Amino acid sequence: MAASPAQPITPELRAWIIEQAATGISAPALIDAMTHSGWREEVAVDAVEQVLRGHLDQLARQQGLPPAAAVPEPALDESPRWLDAGDRQVEVLMSLANPRVVLLGNVLSQQECEALIAAARPRMARSRTVATATGGEEVNDDRTSDGMFFQRGESELLQRIEQRIARLLHWPIENGEGLQVLHYRPGAEYKPHYDYFDPAEPGTPSILRRGGQRVGTLVMYLNDPPKGGGTTFPDVFLEVAPVRGNAVFFSYERPHPSTRTLHGGAPVIEGEKWIATKWLREREFT
Incomplete structure (x- = not known):
């Protein structure tokens, strides 16, 4: 799963992230694996978040759930104290x-x-x-x-x-x-x-x-x-x-x-x- 930092989210990468998440691997562990493969951390974070959010939205639509709305959110991206x-x-x-x-x-x-x-x-x-x-x-x-x-x-x-x-x-x-x-x-x-x-x-x-x-x-x-x-x-x-x-x-x-x-x-x-x-x-x- 080697990738350059500038590489877009390919179908293969999307499938890999979804497959790993389905086995119970956490998002931080996925990001860690991507950074060890050459991704910049901020790019890996964005890719994992984008793929998993999109996958969850797709599952929600398939299940007939209401669409997701924007929500309030503290700025926790960099794990501040x-x-x-x-x-x-x-x-x-x-x-x-x-x-x-x-x-x-x-x-x-x-x-x-x-x-x-x-x-x-x-x-x-x-x-x-x-x-x-x-x-x-x-x-x-x-x-x-x-x-x-x-x-x-x-x-x-x-x-x-x-x-x-x-x-x-x-x-x-x-x-x-x-x-x-x-x-x-x-x-x-x-x-x-x-x-x-x-x-x-x-x-x-x-x-x-x-x-x-x-x-x-x-x-x-x-x-x-x-x-x-x-x-x-x-x-x-x-x-x-x-x-x-x-x-x-x-x-x-x-x-x-x-x-x-x-x-x-x-x-x-x-x-x-x-x-x-x-x-x-x-x-x-x-």
Whole structure:
């Protein structure tokens, strides 16, 4: 599989990449093999990404899945330790490719966490979820928390955090919903669910008129519950501990379980949990 760095992606190379990936060889291992064969690393990375993404899109079409959409994405191509979020440096703690999950540290300061809780506390009410059957909202037994929504940009604090998120995830501010703050008391939880809107539900078209599908989620932890309250991803047996100032980001390029973004809020065992969630849409959210 020798190749010169300038060589285009040939049918033979495409078939080799797909064949190797199908046997379980990881993308980094494929890139390493290509660089040892004479490819420049950046060319090998682009070739592997292009071939595998195209192959997955082809498989999705064959299976009748919805088309893939552009998604928010931190700049992780060179495996940086820190990301520039404008007014602060954000730490990259963990990155998972499938599903796309990135754990980030130092997203919010202690003072910002406390200020969000203080601003949200007087406005808390029993959490509601979007009712895709009708396009409205409803109380859901799977979500036993209290919550509230800020309007986008309603305060200097919100504006600062929204600008930071936009820069961090390379996604326009106007494509984000207003920040939601949730409060979980002992025993409260949010059972596993998807954040995208189910295309099969009758109320989804009216929801999508406000900005298209959700394509990404950022969950920011505002305090440190002593036990429980993690964010779980059952499809990959991953649980993210809630640590004040940290955040977990995940994206989903199509509204389908193939994204493996099933997730939930584990029950709080001791203490309480406060989080702030930012949902990101395909287009401007109005």
